[in-house]
Structures are given as C-alpha cells and as structure tokens.
Amino acid sequence: MRDITEERKLLMTLPPHLSTGETIHCLMFDVVIASVPIILASFYYFGPRALWVIFLSSFAAVLTEVIIQVGRIKPLTLKNFVYKVVTDERVTVFDGSALVTGILLGFNLPPGVPFWIPIVGSVIAITFGKHFFGGLGNNIFNPALFARAFLMVAWPHHMTSWVLPIDWSKLLTQPFTPWSYDAVSTATPLSVAKIKTVEYPIVDLFLGKVGGCIGETSALAILIGALYLLYKGTITWHIPIPFLFTVGLVAWILGKNPLFHLFSGGLFLGAFFMATDIVTSPVTRLGRILFGIGCGLLTILIRIYGSYPEGVCFSILIMNACTPLIDRYTLRRRL
Amino acid sequence: MAFFEEFSRELIKGIGKENPTIRLVIGMCPPLAISTSVLNGIGMGLAVIFVLLGSNIIISLLRRYIPSKIRLPIFIGIISTFVTITDLCIEAYFPILHKSLGIFIPLIVVNCIILARAESFASKNPVVLSIADGIGMGIGFSLALILISAVRESLGQGTFAGYSILGEKFDPALVMVMAPGAFFVVGAIIAIFNYMEMKKRWKS
Numbered sequence: 001m002r003d004i005t006e007e008r009k010l011l012m013t014l015p016p017h018l019s020t021g022e023t024i025h026c027l028m029f030d031v032v033i034a035s036v037p038i039i040l041a042s043f044y045y046f047g048p049r050a051l052w053v054i055f056l057s058s059f060a061a062v063l064t065e066v067i068i069q070v071g072r073i074k075p076l077t078l079k080n081f082v083y084k085v086v087t088d089e090r091v092t093v094f095d096g097s098a099l100v101t102g103i104l105l106g107f108n109l110p111p112g113v114p115f116w117i118p119i120v121g122s123v124i125a126i127t128f129g130k131h132f133f134g135g136l137g138n139n140i141f142n143p144a145l146f147a148r149a150f151l152m153v154a155w156p157h158h159m160t161s162w163v164l165p166i167d168w169s170k171l172l173t174q175p176f177t178p179w180s181y182d183a184v185s186t187a188t189p190l191s192v193a194k195i196k197t198v199e200y201p202i203v204d205l206f207l208g209k210v211g212g213c214i215g216e217t218s219a220l221a222i223l224i225g226a227l228y229l230l231y232k233g234t235i236t237w238h239i240p241i242p243f244l245f246t247v248g249l250v251a252w253i254l255g256k257n258p259l260f261h262l263f264s265g266g267l268f269l270g271a272f273f274m275a276t277d278i279v280t281s282p283v284t285r286l287g288r289i290l291f292g293i294g295c296g297l298l299t300i301l302i303r304i305y306g307s308y309p310e311g312v313c314f315s316i317l318i319m320n321a322c323t324p325l326i327d328r329y330t331l332r333r334r335l
Numbered sequence: 336m337a338f339f340e341e342f343s344r345e346l347i348k349g350i351g352k353e354n355p356t357i358r359l360v361i362g363m364c365p366p367l368a369i370s371t372s373v374l375n376g377i378g379m380g381l382a383v384i385f386v387l388l389g390s391n392i393i394i395s396l397l398r399r400y401i402p403s404k405i406r407l408p409i410f411i412g413i414i415s416t417f418v419t420i421t422d423l424c425i426e427a428y429f430p431i432l433h434k435s436l437g438i439f440i441p442l443i444v445v446n447c448i449i450l451a452r453a454e455s456f457a458s459k460n461p462v463v464l465s466i467a468d469g470i471g472m473g474i475g476f477s478l479a480l481i482l483i484s485a486v487r488e489s490l491g492q493g494t495f496a497g498y499s500i501l502g503e504k505f506d507p508a509l510v511m512v513m514a515p516g517a518f519f520v521v522g523a524i525i526a527i528f529n530y531m532e533m534k535k536r537w538k539s
Contacts, residue, residue: 071530114506132522132526153509153515154508154509154510155508156509158506
C-alpha cells in the first residue's frame with residue numbers, strides 16, 4: 001500500500017488555484033454600492049417618483065428570480081426546497097444579480113413612466129433575458145438592456161416621454177409643487193439635437209440637469225460609482241475608456257461637439273455599468289477593447305444617422321451578440 | 336381493432352408529441368410571419384390542413400410509381416397543385432383573408448411540414464394512415480398557430496379575433512404584433528411545453 005502523503009501529491013484540482021475569497025455575491029454588491037450615488041442623484045433631479053421606479057423594478061426582479069428558481073425545484077417539497085437552497089450553487093437569488101438587474105433597469109427608464117412599466121420590464125428581464133438562456137452566466141444579452149429594448153419597442157410613447165428635473169429652489173415658496181408629477185414635459189438633449197442644432201451648457205449635461213432616464217443624466221454621479229468599481233477591480237478600464245473615446249473621436253470627426261455627445265444620453269451609464277457586465281462581455285483584454293470600440297462606433301452612428309436619438313442600449317446589445325466571436329478570435333491558443 | 340388503434344395513433348401524434356410547430360419546430364414561416372391575428376391563424380391552419388391532406392393522399396396513392404431519384408420535384412408538383420387550388424379558392428371566396436395572408440399562401444408550397452410528411456410518411460405508408468397523419472399534423476399545426484396568434488393578438492392589440500377583450504385601459508404592447516414578438520411568443524410557448532414535459536418526468 002502506498003503512502004498516503006504520496007497520494008496527496010498527485011491530487012489534481014480544477015483551474016482557479018488561487019482564491020481571493022471574492023464571490024459573485026461580492027461583485028454584485030459592489031455594483032449595488034456603486035449605484036448609490038446615482039440613486040441619490042436621481043432623487044435630487046426627479047424626486048421620490050424616481051426612487052419608486054427603481055424600487056419597483058428591483059423588487060419585481062428579485063421576486064421573479066425567486067419564483068423561477070422555486071419553480072425549477074423538481075418535485076416541490078419542503079425537503080427538496082431546503083436541500084436546494086442549502087447545497088445547490090445554481091440558486092442565484094441571494095447573490096444579488098437579480099437586484100442589480102432591477103436597479104440597472106430602473107436607471108434606464110424615464111422618471112414619468114406608469115408604475116407597471118418597471119414591473120413588466122423586470123419580469124421580462126429575468127425570464128426572457130436571463131432564465132430562458134439558462135440563468136446567471138449563460139445569458140447572451142445584458143438582461144436590463146434587453147428589457148429596456150423590449151419596453152422601448154413595445155410602449156414607445158411611455159418610454160420616450162421625459163420630464164424636466166425638479167427645481168428645488170421653488171421648495172421654499174411652493175412646498176408642494178416639486179412633488180406633483182404633472183411635471184413639465186421636455187425632450188432629451190439628444191432628441192432635440194436630432195432635429196436642430198442646439199447648444200446645451202456642458203456643465204448641465206455633466207451634472208445631469210437635463211431631461212432623460214432616471215439614472216443616466218448625471219455623468220458626475222456615474223463617475224463616482226464607476227471610480228469605486230474601478231478601485232475595487234469589479235470592472236476594468238478596457239471597455240469603458242475605448243467606448244467613450246470612440247464616441248468622442250467619431251463625433252469630432254463628423255463635425256459634432258464631442259463633449260456634448262460624451263455627456264448626453266446614457267453613454268456614461270452604458271459604458272461603466274452596462275457594457276462591463278462580466279457575463280456578456282469578452283474575457284480577454286484585447287477583446288474588451290475591441291468590444292468597447294464597437295459599442296462606441298455603433299452608438300455614435302445610431303445617434304447621428306439612425307432613426308433613434310439614442311443608440312447606447314442597442315449598440316451594447318449588438319456587441320453582446322458579438323461577444324462569443326470576439327472571444328474566439330482573441331483567446332490565446334495553447335501551442 | 337388493431338387497424339383503428341394504428342389510425343388513431345397516427346392521428347394523435349401530430350397534435351401531441353410530434354406537434355410540428357412546438358415539438359419538431361419545423362415549418363416556422365407561417366407561425367412567425369402571419370400569426371398577428373387569430374383569423375389569420377385559422378385561415379392559414381385550414382389552408383395547410385387541406386393541402387397536407389390532399390398531397391398526402393395523392394403521394395401515398397402514387398408511392399409505388401414515383402422513382403426515388405426524382406421524387407422531390409414530383410412531390411413539389413403535387414403540393415403546388417393543391418396550393419394553387421387553395422390560393423384561388425381563398426381569393427374567390429375570402430378576398431379579405433387573401434389580402435392579409437398575401438404571399439404566404441403560395442409559400443405553403445415550400446412549407447417543410449408538408450414536404451416532410453410526404454417524404455417521411457406518405458411515400459412509405461398506405462393511404463388511410465397517410466390521411467390520419469395529414470389530418471393530425473394539420474390540426475396540430477393549426478392549434479399551435481391559433482395559440483401563438485391568440486397570444487400575439489391579445490397582447491399586441493387587446494383583441495381576440497377582432498373583438499376587444501382586454502378593455503379600454505389595456506395598453507397594447509406593440510412589439511407583440513411586430514416581428515420580434517413572434518419569436519418571443521414561439522420561444523415562450525416551447526419553453527412552457529418543455530417545462531410541463533419535465534414536470535411529468537419528475538413525477539414518474
């Protein structure tokens with residue numbers, strides 16, 4: 001009989017040999033923490049209604065996730081239920097991925113939408129966008145963007161009616177008006193720019209004092225969140241920087257104001273929070289850079305030549321579909 | 336009654352476990368293209384049943400005389416005869432339906448359900464069984480088509496066969512009557528049927 005220590009030496013383990021103790025749970029809650037400044041900014045600009053939309057979409061997303069995962073327990077008994085929750089690593093309710101999807105979807109909705117829109121959107125994101133492809137890690141498209149594209153095509157009139165940010169200076173004189181949501185309707189800078197040439201003060205665009213989706217207007221708040229994610233290493237610069245750079249460069253080449261195109265619309269949110277989704281973006285560094293350039297190119301082309309005023313959502317979805325191809329060509333082959 | 340049993344088995348398999356649209360996922364052109372309203376679905380379903388029945392009968396009758404090397408052109412010739420009959424009849428008696436189905440009636444010729452049944456069943460089996468197969472497959476196809484178009488019409492327009500069912504307050508999801516909606520609904524229906532199948536397997 002061989003020595004037991006001898007046998008130990010030959011023990012093989014699967015590839016990730018070094019563990020940092022970082023789990024999906026950590027990654028997802030980093031994103032939740034990073035989204036706090038954006039939530040605060042959305043409250044500042046669009047009032048409590050923005051918080052309601054974000055809350056409803058996250059709540060519906062988590063609830064849908066729970067229902068689907070419970071439905072997949074074969075013979076549904078209490079014993080199987082407990083067993084699955086305790087042992088099966090495919091239970092993804094607790095890792096917060098559904099919560100992140102819900103929050104990001106909320107950021108992508110206009111503040112004036114009827115309250116059933118975030119709920120329907122989250123249900124579609126989790127069922128069609130995620131679980132029909134096999135759950136977390138198997139989805140081809142970013143679920144939040146998938147749902148946004150669906151809502152955009154399904155209810156275009158709700159998804160393109162914008163309201164002006166709240167003017168808090170009126171709070172002292174007329175304490176109730178900012179809260180009422182028969183608010184002044186407006187257009188996003190991009191949809192105005194589609195029709196005529198206008199000059200928006202870049203500071204307003206940067207701070208977010210313009211019409212737009214709940215979480216996309218304030219580039220400043222998004223930058224704060226993104227710096228946290230970059231610091232924690234949850235995202236790398238390889239996607240967002242080429243994305244932003246390409247948009248600015250092509251806008252400049254085509255004779256548009258690059259700063260206007262950088263700070264308007266959902267570009268910052270898309271570049272830092274959507275395109276960097278680890279499931280749906282390439283794994284190699286070169287692949288990520290190509291992915292970012294592709295997103296940027298498509299975004300600016302849709303913005304300038306397409307029929308939609310904003311192209312971030314569709315460009316990221318299209319590049320999501322290209323991700324397996326990019327991975328195939330940029331993965332280092334073993335010689 | 337062995338014969339009767341065989342007959343009913345061939346009849347039922349097309350509706351249930353070999354349903355062309357939901358199980359075999361063949362002949363997807365009409366379910367994707369014309370399933371925007373229930374009336375379209377019913378019209379297309381009946382047309383396909385008629386063509387499938389006719390072509391199955393004729394091909395089954397001629398199965399000993401068709402040389403196997405040129406069987407496909409002969410199948411297509413027989414099928415297109417019935418398609419032409421259907422096309423002209425619908426144009427004469429239901430001009431509105433003909434207008435909304437449009438090019439998709441002549442396209443029944445290349446619907447692979449019909450060619451597949453001719454190739455894999457009618458050319459190998461006697462006439463009576465081919466009739467059962469044709470009716471079963473046709474009904475299975477029509478039921479799936481009506482189900483898909485019912486979901487798409489009610490969600491996309493709030494109506495069922497032209498009658499408003501979901502009330503004034505319902506906000507129709509335009510995407511459902513557009514092309515992506517067809518893929519969503521077909522995918523979801525296939526997923527639901529697979530899920531039910533899985534549940535059945537867990538129980539046993």
